[in-house]
Amino acid sequence: MRIVLTAFLLFLLSAPALRAQEAGWVEAYRGVADRIIDAALDDSAAFDRLAYLVDTFGPRFSGTQNLEDAIDWVLAEMAADGLENVRGEPVMVPRWVRGRESLTLLAPHERELQMLGLGGSVATPPEGIEAEVLVVGSFDELRARAAEAAGKIVLYNVPFTTYGETVRYRTTGAVEAARAGAVASLVRSVGPFSLYTPHTGNSRYEEGVPEIPHAAVTVEDAMMMQRMQDRGQAIRVRLYMEARTLDDVPSRNVVAELVGRERPEEIVVLGGHIDSWDVGQGAMDDAGGCVAAWEAVRLLKALGLRPRRTLRVVLWTNEENGLRGALAYRDAHLEEIENHVLAIESDAGVFKPTGFGFGGSDAAYEVVRAIGRLLERIEAGAVTRGGGGADIGPLMRLGVPGMGLSVDGSKYFWYHHTNADTLDKLDPHEFNLAVATLAVMAYVVAEMPERLPREVPPGG
Amino acid sequence: MRIVLTAFLLFLLSAPALRAQEAGWVEAYRGVADRIIDAALDDSAAFDRLAYLVDTFGPRFSGTQNLEDAIDWVLAEMAADGLENVRGEPVMVPRWVRGRESLTLLAPHERELQMLGLGGSVATPPEGIEAEVLVVGSFDELRARAAEAAGKIVLYNVPFTTYGETVRYRTTGAVEAARAGAVASLVRSVGPFSLYTPHTGNSRYEEGVPEIPHAAVTVEDAMMMQRMQDRGQAIRVRLYMEARTLDDVPSRNVVAELVGRERPEEIVVLGGHIDSWDVGQGAMDDAGGCVAAWEAVRLLKALGLRPRRTLRVVLWTNEENGLRGALAYRDAHLEEIENHVLAIESDAGVFKPTGFGFGGSDAAYEVVRAIGRLLERIEAGAVTRGGGGADIGPLMRLGVPGMGLSVDGSKYFWYHHTNADTLDKLDPHEFNLAVATLAVMAYVVAEMPERLPREVPPGG
Numbered sequence: 001m002r003i004v005l006t007a008f009l010l011f012l013l014s015a016p017a018l019r020a021q022e023a024g025w026v027e028a029y030r031g032v033a034d035r036i037i038d039a040a041l042d043d044s045a046a047f048d049r050l051a052y053l054v055d056t057f058g059p060r061f062s063g064t065q066n067l068e069d070a071i072d073w074v075l076a077e078m079a080a081d082g083l084e085n086v087r088g089e090p091v092m093v094p095r096w097v098r099g100r101e102s103l104t105l106l107a108p109h110e111r112e113l114q115m116l117g118l119g120g121s122v123a124t125p126p127e128g129i130e131a132e133v134l135v136v137g138s139f140d141e142l143r144a145r146a147a148e149a150a151g152k153i154v155l156y157n158v159p160f161t162t163y164g165e166t167v168r169y170r171t172t173g174a175v176e177a178a179r180a181g182a183v184a185s186l187v188r189s190v191g192p193f194s195l196y197t198p199h200t201g202n203s204r205y206e207e208g209v210p211e212i213p214h215a216a217v218t219v220e221d222a223m224m225m226q227r228m229q230d231r232g233q234a235i236r237v238r239l240y241m242e243a244r245t246l247d248d249v250p251s252r253n254v255v256a257e258l259v260g261r262e263r264p265e266e267i268v269v270l271g272g273h274i275d276s277w278d279v280g281q282g283a284m285d286d287a288g289g290c291v292a293a294w295e296a297v298r299l300l301k302a303l304g305l306r307p308r309r310t311l312r313v314v315l316w317t318n319e320e321n322g323l324r325g326a327l328a329y330r331d332a333h334l335e336e337i338e339n340h341v342l343a344i345e346s347d348a349g350v351f352k353p354t355g356f357g358f359g360g361s362d363a364a365y366e367v368v369r370a371i372g373r374l375l376e377r378i379e380a381g382a383v384t385r386g387g388g389g390a391d392i393g394p395l396m397r398l399g400v401p402g403m404g405l406s407v408d409g410s411k412y413f414w415y416h417h418t419n420a421d422t423l424d425k426l427d428p429h430e431f432n433l434a435v436a437t438l439a440v441m442a443y444v445v446a447e448m449p450e451r452l453p454r455e456v457p458p459g460g
Numbered sequence: 461m462r463i464v465l466t467a468f469l470l471f472l473l474s475a476p477a478l479r480a481q482e483a484g485w486v487e488a489y490r491g492v493a494d495r496i497i498d499a500a501l502d503d504s505a506a507f508d509r510l511a512y513l514v515d516t517f518g519p520r521f522s523g524t525q526n527l528e529d530a531i532d533w534v535l536a537e538m539a540a541d542g543l544e545n546v547r548g549e550p551v552m553v554p555r556w557v558r559g560r561e562s563l564t565l566l567a568p569h570e571r572e573l574q575m576l577g578l579g580g581s582v583a584t585p586p587e588g589i590e591a592e593v594l595v596v597g598s599f600d601e602l603r604a605r606a607a608e609a610a611g612k613i614v615l616y617n618v619p620f621t622t623y624g625e626t627v628r629y630r631t632t633g634a635v636e637a638a639r640a641g642a643v644a645s646l647v648r649s650v651g652p653f654s655l656y657t658p659h660t661g662n663s664r665y666e667e668g669v670p671e672i673p674h675a676a677v678t679v680e681d682a683m684m685m686q687r688m689q690d691r692g693q694a695i696r697v698r699l700y701m702e703a704r705t706l707d708d709v710p711s712r713n714v715v716a717e718l719v720g721r722e723r724p725e726e727i728v729v730l731g732g733h734i735d736s737w738d739v740g741q742g743a744m745d746d747a748g749g750c751v752a753a754w755e756a757v758r759l760l761k762a763l764g765l766r767p768r769r770t771l772r773v774v775l776w777t778n779e780e781n782g783l784r785g786a787l788a789y790r791d792a793h794l795e796e797i798e799n800h801v802l803a804i805e806s807d808a809g810v811f812k813p814t815g816f817g818f819g820g821s822d823a824a825y826e827v828v829r830a831i832g833r834l835l836e837r838i839e840a841g842a843v844t845r846g847g848g849g850a851d852i853g854p855l856m857r858l859g860v861p862g863m864g865l866s867v868d869g870s871k872y873f874w875y876h877h878t879n880a881d882t883l884d885k886l887d888p889h890e891f892n893l894a895v896a897t898l899a900v901m902a903y904v905v906a907e908m909p910e911r912l913p914r915e916v917p918p919g920g
Contacts, residue, residue, distance in 0.1 A: 048691075055688055058569040066569060109518040109526060114879065195655035196740070196879035220882040224515055224741075227883070231512065280656065281684075419574065419656035422680040423687070 026370040029447070032305065033374035033440045039299055040436035041378075046295035047428040049077070050288060054281035054423050061278035062318040063095030063249050071252050071274060074294070074315065078256040081298045083313070085259070088252030091328040093318040095249050096120055098278060099242025103186075103217065106130070107236040108228060113221050116279065118170060118187070119202040119321040121214040121243045128240035129153065129184050129213065135222075135229045139169075139176050150181030153237060157222040160192040163413060167201070174214035175206045184213040184239050188222035191413045196220050199417045200277050202321045213241050251275075253325045254290075254315035258297050258306060260446065266309040267336065268446040270296065270344040270438055273319030273391055280421035284412065288426055288434070289346030289405070290315045296439035307446035309341060316391040319347070323390060330394040337398050341452050342368075342445050345389030346405040349412045350426060350434040353380040353405055356441065357387020360401030363453040368403065371444045380437040382406065401452055403441075405434060486830040489907070492765065493834035493900045499759055500896035501838075506755035507888040509537070510748060514741035514883050521738035522778040523555030523709050531712050531734060534754070534775065538716040541758045543773070545719070548712030551788040553778040555709050556580055558738060559702025563646075563677065566590070567696040568688060573681050576660040576739065578630060578647070579781040581674040581703045588700035589613065589644050589673065595682075595689045599629075599636050610641030613697060617682040620652040623873060627661070634674035635666045644673040644699050648682035651873045656680050659877045660737050662781045673701050711735075713785045714750075714775035718757050718766060720906065726769040727796060728906040730756065730804040730898055733779030733851055740881035744872065748886055748894070749806030749865070750775045756899035767906035769801060776851040779807070783850060790854040797858050801912050802828075802905050805849030806865040809872045810886060810894040813840040813865055816901065817847020820861030823913040828863065831904045840897040842866065861912055863901075865894060 057070035071088060078086045096119050103115040134152045136142045142154060154177040156169040169187045177185035189199035196218050205211045217225075228235050254274055260266060272289025276282020297311050316325035330337070344356070355375065358368050368383050375381035388402040396402040415421045445452050517530035531548055538546045556579050563575040594612045596602040602614060614637040616629040629647045637645035649659035656678050665671045677685075688695050714734055720726060732749025736742020757771050776785035790797070804816070815835065818828050828843050835841035848862040856862040867890075875881045905912050 051687055052691065055684055055691075056568045056693065058565075058571050069569075105518075108516045109529075111518045193655075194880070195653075195657040195874060196882070197655040197657070218879075220740075220880065220884055223884045224882070227511055228515055231508075233516065280680075414655060419678075420654070420680065422656070422684070424680055424683045 026373055029444050030374055035303060036299065036439045036443060037378060037436040039303055040439060041432050043432060044428060046291060046435060047431050050291040050431065051423050053291065054283045054287050059278050059280060059282050060274060060276045062093040062251060062275050062321055067251060067275055067317070071254055074254050074274065078294065082301060083256040083258065083297065086256040089255055089328065089332055091251050091253055091317050091325050092248040093251040093324045094322045095246040096321060097244055097246060099123070099244065101215065101241040101243065103215065104238040106238060108233045113217060114196060114198055115215045115217050116198040116200040117215045117241050117243045118200060120204055120245065121241060122211045123243050124184065124213050124239055124241045128238045130236070130238040131183055133225055133235040133237055135226050142176055142180055146180040149177065152182055153184045153186060153239060154180065154182040155186040155217070155222060155225055157188045157226045160190060160413065163190065166190050170201050170216065171203050174203055174212050175209050178210045178212045182212060186215055186217050189216045189219055191219065191416060193414050194219035197418050197420055200279055201417045213239060215239065215241065251317040253317055253329050256313045258301050258311040260308055260310040261306045262308040264310050266339050266341050266451060267312050268309055268342045268442050269312045269314050269340060270442050271314035271316065271391070272346045273317070273325065274315040275317050275320055277320055277417050279417070280419045281423060283421055283423045283426060284349035285416060285421055286319070286347045288350035288431060292346055292350050292431060292434045293438055295435045296442060299435065299439055300443055305443060307443055309446040311442055311446050319391055326391040326394050330398070337395065337400060340395055340400040343392040343395045343400050343402045344405070344438060344442060345392045346434065346438060347389050347391070348405065348407050348409055350431045351407040351409065351412070352430045353407050353434045353437040355380055355382035355384065355406050356403040357384050357406050358403045359386060359388045359396055361453055361455040364401050367452055368441065371441055374440050374444065375437055378433050378436060380433060399454055401454060405438060407434065486833055489904050490834055495763060496759065496899045496903060497838060497896040499763055500899060501892050503892060504888060506751060506895060507891050510751040510891065511883050513751065514743045514747050519738050519740060519742050520734060520736045522553040522711060522735050522781055527711060527735055527777070531714055534714050534734065538754065542761060543716035543718065543757065546716040549715055549788065549792055551711050551713055551777050551785050552708040553711040553784045554782045555706040556781060557704055557706060559583070559704065561675065561701040561703065563675065564698040566698060568693045573677060574656060574658055575675045575677050576658040577675045577701050577703045578660060579662040580664055580705065581701060582671045583703050584644065584673045584699055584701045588698045590696070590698045591643055593685055593695040593697055595686050602636055602640055606640040609637065612642055613644045613646060613699060614640065614642040615646040615677070615682060615685055617648045617686045620650060620873065623650065626650050630661050630676065631663055634663055634672050635669050638670045638672045642672060647676050649676045649679055651679065651876060653874050654679035657878050657880055660739055661877045673699060675699065675701065711777040713777055713789050716773045718761050718771040720768055720770040721766045722768040724770050726799050726801050726911060727772050728769055728802045728902050729772045729774050729800060730902050731774035731776065731851070732806045733777070733785065734775040735777050735780055737780055737877050739877070740879045741883060743881055743883045743886060744809035745876060745881055746779070746807045748810035748891060752806055752810050752891060752894045753898055755895045756902060759895065759899055760903055765903060767903055769906040771902055771906050779851055786851040786854050790858070797855065797860060800855055800860040803852040803855045803860050803862045804898060804902060805852045806894065806898060807849050807851070808865065808867050808869055810891045811867040811869065811872070812890045813867050813894045813897040815840055815842035815844065815866050816863040817844050817866050818863045819846060819848045819856055821913055821915045824861050827912055828901065831901055834900050834904065835897055838893050838896060840893060859914060861914060865898060867894065
């Protein structure tokens with residue numbers, strides 16, 4: 001096996017005829033790839049299924065009956081599709097309950113402001129917390145003004161730049177505010193455009209630092225309170241939250257397969273996360289990714305394309321506020337990890353796909369980049385360096401090559417973790433393109449004679 | 461006067477040298493127009509004042525203390541500006557109170573849906589109304605399916621085309637639904653793009669037709685319920701509304717002047733409406749229009765430009781749900797109506813101005829079109845046929861020439877009557893352009909030797 005692999009790599013890496021040779025081996029799959037693409041684009045049933053899922057079960061938050069009902073339905077449908085080894089694998093998930101919540105502006109004028117408590121937050125006392133607001137633009141500013149923060153509610157008014165940059169105030173804002181003596185913390189919703197649209201998401205506390213209530217306000221209200229403070233108006237609010245964390249409850253990862261015809265023990269995983277936040281429909285985050293991955297495998301089966309290796313759809317539970325599904329999958333399949341050839345996740349919205357972001361060895365990158373050429377016809381062939389996904393992260397950290405579906409993400413964070421994450425934002429044709437992109441990549445990696453190289457062998 | 465006017469008109473209308481002559485008379489004002497424009501664009505105080513108004517007093521719904529506090533502040537500021545005859549003219553306004561309200565989806569899954577009761581709606585019974593939903597796409601479809609509507613809640617799922625076309629379902633939807641035997645009615649929010657953003661607005665009942673509760677749902681939920689119905693899923697909801705109409709209460713139209721130096725009895729009115737809906741900040745609907753008109757006159761005074769005729773700023777109250785301010789202004793000034801030379805309204809958002817829409821005689825149109833040339837420098841010189849505004853409508857129906865400020869309206873209905881009608885959507889430079897546009901037009905009409913012709917004299 002090692003020798004064959006090395007030969008394959010040398011073949012791939014031999015310059016100067018490299019690109020022509022890459023093209024050479026991958027061209028053998030162009031016919032089947034075209035069949036897959038044509039079939040995916042000539043379909044409306046999968047998008048209808050996505051619509052049925054989000055409309056019928058609504059948001060699928062960890063710990064809710066909605067989520068378990070949705071999982072039951074998916075399992076039944078997958079079995080009806082003739083997928084193999086369809087099962088729910090047990091996972092204990094956290095159960096954070098939002099309860100009633102409100103934010104009332106008391107001065108300079110009185111008005112109810114919309115807000116969303118952040119996942120993991122504690123409640124306020126039953127009478128709420130009434131306090132002045134101190135607006136800061138960064139953790140640095142908070143530290144510089146710590147003397148003013150004591151007894152106040154700190155509002156982080158940090159304009160959206162990138163998700164990674166601004167989400168820090170959502171995840172750890174309560175910790176830093178509590179360190180400064182604040183009695184609660186608010187964060188400007190993490191998104192670039194708002195129609196008075198609060199964004200929820202997870203947050204955390206730190207051992208030894210008081211746990212204070214933590215919630216998101218809209219971009220509009222964050223900007224308003226900034227203006228009030230800048231002109232010297234005292235801002236007074238009352239925050240009320242019933243949020244609480246209950247005991248863990250059982251949920252499941254959804255698993256279904258198309259068992260490989262020659263090397264069933266070697267596995268290409270593809271999927272998304274079946275849970276969502278407790279707002280909106282979780283249509284793009286991440287029902288769309290789930291149904292696209294599921295449909296990719298269903299489609300291959302319907303086309304009679306059973307590849308050499310096993311294709312395994314995994315719809316992880318509890319990505320949003322715990323990642324317990326991803327960790328449970330890793331733990332339940334530890335003995336198989338070596339045989340996980342590739343893990344593919346779709347969790348950036350099933351907008352128009354552009355290709356994949358790949359995390360793995362250079363040798364493997366050359367292979368998947370070559371496969372990407374089969375997707376150029378639908379402008380989805382760009383495989384770039386760096387990528388993965390939250391759910392496949394635990395696998396990737398054990399050496400499994402991983403890739404995330406790349407899409408036109410220009411509006412993703414308009415909707416992310418809001419009530420506006422709904423089916424109508426998705427386009428059936430773009431969804432079908434995502435199905436085609438996932439199916440072609442997964443099929444060729446599962447079908448090609450050589451296993452996708454995990455790392456360049458020493459001296460290779 | 462008649463003879464002078466006719467001579468002026470003949471001068472204006474004499475072909476073929478018409479355009480050159482138009483240019484000729486208006487060019488005399490180019491210097492002063494440029495001064496006005498330069499001063500308007502070199503200012504930030506007016507936008508700051510707009511921000512202060514909406515942040516400090518919040519939404520200014522008829523019948524609320526917020527509105528009256530805002531009026532008190534405006535009156536005091538106008539007096540401090542040195543405007544003349546500053547006063548609040550009494551108006552009795554309706555007082556509709558939203559109260560608590562909710563819409564709960566009960567099947568196919570259970571979830572709170574966001575909604576906004578529509579102005580004038582009655583309440584549900586204290587226990588709410590629990591019923592199945594019938595989705596229709598038009599009044600015609602409702603009539604065709606009237607047999608199915610009895611005992612149900614009718615939802616009008618009508619996609620936004622133009623405001624005029626789709627607002628009908630908001631204004632009269634309850635009447636038609638009640639005629640079909642429905643127990644309540646819902647309307648898809650009247651807007652082209654939504655981030656789960658309900659739009660409120662006014663509605664009405666009809667004598668002899670049962671008054672049923674009437675509310676708006678988001679575009680997202682309207683589309684969701686359409687899909688549910690299309691796939692045969694029964695939709696069950698519980699609607700709860702405390703809405704009620706109380707006794708009329710006093711409010712005021714804000715009036716302030718720059719008294720004309722030669723013909724003080726001849727009046728050019730410009731303004732907007734100081735009331736708003738009870739959501740958001742009413743920043744573009746219509747605090748922006750109010751402050752822009754006010755600033756236009758303040759600026760002229762500051763520049764020492766007291767025109768021949770009187771400039772009168774009027775900030776009407778209760779445009780949104782009664783138009784009582786507009787009617788009261790007309791009634792209080794009936795004896796002056798003949799001397800109202802022109803009425804200008806800004807109520808389409810103070811986005812980048814393009815010019816005006818004009819309603820009046822052809823002769824007057826030629827005059828204001830010529831004045832528009834002074835605004836070409838800031839791309840705000842297009843004066844088109846047809847236009848006015850709700851508040852100046854009663855004046856126009858008595859023969860007063862009227863015009864509405866035209867602006868880039870591409871996003872106005874994203875925000876209209878929602879919580880997203882907030883200051884951050886406005887741009888200070890665009891606001892200043894609107895001030896400049898209003899100021900130049902109002903000044904020249906008030907200053908030019910001949911009065912703006914009201915109608916072409918017989919045979920003229």
